[in-house]
Amino acid sequence: MPEPSRNATSGRDEILAAATDLFGETGFDGVSISAIARRAGTSKANVFHHFNSKEDLYMEVMRAACKVFNRAVKDAGDAGDDFDERLRTLMRQDIELMSVNPDRAHLILREVLESGPSHGRALAGEVFDEQFTEVVALFEQARDAGAFRDDVPAPLAAVMMIACNVFLFQSRNVLRHLPGVDFVDDPGRFARLAARVLLEGLHHRPEPAGQGTET
Amino acid sequence: MPEPSRNATSGRDEILAAATDLFGETGFDGVSISAIARRAGTSKANVFHHFNSKEDLYMEVMRAACKVFNRAVKDAGDAGDDFDERLRTLMRQDIELMSVNPDRAHLILREVLESGPSHGRALAGEVFDEQFTEVVALFEQARDAGAFRDDVPAPLAAVMMIACNVFLFQSRNVLRHLPGVDFVDDPGRFARLAARVLLEGLHHRPEPAGQGTET
DNA sequence: GTCTATAAATAGATAGAC
DNA sequence: GTCTATCTATTTATAGAC
Numbered sequence: 081m082p083e084p085s086r087n088a089t090s091g092r093d094e095i096l097a098a099a100t101d102l103f104g105e106t107g108f109d110g111v112s113i114s115a116i117a118r119r120a121g122t123s124k125a126n127v128f129h130h131f132n133s134k135e136d137l138y139m140e141v142m143r144a145a146c147k148v149f150n151r152a153v154k155d156a157g158d159a160g161d162d163f164d165e166r167l168r169t170l171m172r173q174d175i176e177l178m179s180v181n182p183d184r185a186h187l188i189l190r191e192v193l194e195s196g197p198s199h200g201r202a203l204a205g206e207v208f209d210e211q212f213t214e215v216v217a218l219f220e221q222a223r224d225a226g227a228f229r230d231d232v233p234a235p236l237a238a239v240m241m242i243a244c245n246v247f248l249f250q251s252r253n254v255l256r257h258l259p260g261v262d263f264v265d266d267p268g269r270f271a272r273l274a275a276r277v278l279l280e281g282l283h284h285r286p287e288p289a290g291q292g293t294e295t
Numbered sequence: 296m297p298e299p300s301r302n303a304t305s306g307r308d309e310i311l312a313a314a315t316d317l318f319g320e321t322g323f324d325g326v327s328i329s330a331i332a333r334r335a336g337t338s339k340a341n342v343f344h345h346f347n348s349k350e351d352l353y354m355e356v357m358r359a360a361c362k363v364f365n366r367a368v369k370d371a372g373d374a375g376d377d378f379d380e381r382l383r384t385l386m387r388q389d390i391e392l393m394s395v396n397p398d399r400a401h402l403i404l405r406e407v408l409e410s411g412p413s414h415g416r417a418l419a420g421e422v423f424d425e426q427f428t429e430v431v432a433l434f435e436q437a438r439d440a441g442a443f444r445d446d447v448p449a450p451l452a453a454v455m456m457i458a459c460n461v462f463l464f465q466s467r468n469v470l471r472h473l474p475g476v477d478f479v480d481d482p483g484r485f486a487r488l489a490a491r492v493l494l495e496g497l498h499h500r501p502e503p504a505g506q507g508t509e510t
Numbered sequence: 511g512t513c514t515a516t517a518a519a520t521a522g523a524t525a526g527a528c
Numbered sequence: 529g530t531c532t533a534t535c536t537a538t539t540t541a542t543a544g545a546c
Contacts, residue, residue, distance in 0.1 A: 091529065107409075109324035112521065126530050128523060186409075193465040194322075194401075205469065212473060235475040236488050243462030244455050250408040254420065258427060260450040273451050281496025306511065327539065341512055343541060 092130045095120045099141050104183025107190055108138055142191070142200035145184035146207045152177050153211050163222045164279050170218065171245060172271035174211075178249040179267065185249060215241055219282075228282045237282055244274050307345045310335045314356050319398025322405055323353055357406070357415035360399035361422045367392050368426050378437045379494055385433065386460060387486035389426075393464040394482065400464060430456055434497075443497045452497055459489050 098120035102111040113134055117124045131137040156173045178185040191204035219234040228237075248255070252264045263270040313335035317326040328349055332339045346352040371388045393400040406419035427450075434449035443452075463470070467479045478485045 107322065107324065109322065113523085114520080122529095123531060124522085125524080125532080129529065132523095134522065190409075192469055194405075208466075208469060209473065216475065232488055232492055233475060233478070235473065236478055236485070237492065239463065239470065239476070240455075240459050240489060240492060243458045247458030247461055248454065251423075254407055254423060255454065258424065258450065260431065260448060261454070263448070263451055270451070273447055274455060277447055277452065277455060277493065277496035279496070280498075281492035281494070283495075328541085329538080337511095338513060339540090340514080340542080344511065347541095349540065 091122070091126070095122065095127055095130055095137070096141060096144065099137050100145065100183050100187070103138060103141055104145075104186045108134075113137075139200055139203075142187060142203050145181075145187045146200075146203045148181060148184055149177065149188060149207050150210065153207070153214065163218070163225070163227055164275070166218060167241070167279060168271050168275040170215070171241065171275055172267050174242075174245045175248060175267040175271060178245070182249075189246065189250065212238060212242065222282075227284065229284050232282060237278070241274075241278060244278075306337070306341070310337065310342055310345055310352070311356060311359065314352050315360065315398050315402070318353060318356055319401045323349075328352075354415055354418075357402060357418050360396075360402045361415075361418045363396060363399055364392065364403060364422050365425060368422070368429065378433070378440070378442055379490070381433060382456070382494060383486050383490040385430070386456065386490055387482050389457075389460045390463060390482035390486060393460070397464075404461065404465065427453060427457065437497075442499065444499050447497060452493070456489075456493060459493075 095116065099111075099116050102116055102119060105111075113124050113127050116137070117127050120127070127137065131140065152173075156170060187200075188204045188207055191200050192208045215238040216234050219228065219237045222228045223230060223234060248264065248270060255261045256264045263273065310331065314326075314331050317331055317334060320326075328339050328342050331352070332342050335342070342352065346355065367388075371385060402415075403419045403422055406415050407423045430453040431449050434443065434452045437443045438445060438449060463479065463485060470476045471479045478488065
């Protein structure tokens, strides 16, 4: 690390911050180097001095974003041993993490959810896989402990949980204005209610009513 | 309607089809008129002959996409009066609709889920609202009939259902390669399993175990 | 309706002064 | 490290022939 001249938030860092904002809002194709330079308060040429290309800058932004999310996911592991409480906590932390880092969350989700032109797909995929694997493990533990039904695969339960969080985050600006929707800006409340539905729905209770126990 | 010279799929229609594909895959900013013309087998100038601007073409594509989805959502209304069956059917039809029209689905979802530069936001918003309202109504009917618990708001249940469908569609290409995930390409199976969890979770069953009935 | 040619602006990226 | 000036390719969009 060649130490920078003296100022902490100078040059390179400001460009990275501006790029994170803009790439997060509009995506790779929707942002020009001129726009990034303008927001960072510098010139186009200076952007190209600090980064070899637009793709290089984008990848650097992705790397930083993934690091933030990976670290947060790792830290969220230790939270008691009550399954219900762990699920609730995990959901709430997940939503709060995205709410606090909307641009970074957008970046990662875009890479995972859109076909995207081969950019940071691999990096974002790792974050996604890690998160997914952890949630699956949680549900499998619960099922192995006999707490959950065995006619619903753990990966499917994991998809449902992550889906709720991701969708709430992605559509928050639209949902907020819909009638009866008063839970968008209260992660704790949403996590509590959604987790309740998932937990009750997953509890061991064979032979529901009229349909066979088809897998 | 000034009838076209003689061929049904000629000129304008081919351009619209090409634009739907490309805008759906890469979004507004990621597609150039040259690319659309190339795929439609015509020239740039001809694209501008049929449409006043790139935004015009994009809006036309959005309009058509929304029409397809609005019609399908309307048609899905009448399906028996068994709540469980209706929810299952609605989920399955929704997933199948997106699977069959991936580009149109992507277009609409992108407009709703990304901040996006003011483009077809309004159009897509209508489709989204309509779908959301219908699902909320379904859950409210069930709750009014006394079938569902009343400590989980209907809009939240609706968000959970739609979230599962949207997320399954959006991340299908990533999920497909994850261990234990064998439900991505079987809408019937996914709808059956996910609906089971939601239904069981929403069934009337007050005072779960240890936590109060907080709303 | 479709084309070639072109205009005008902007994109990503480089050269070289300071 | 930062800048102005510039290069080249590509962008949206238009003009006008056929």
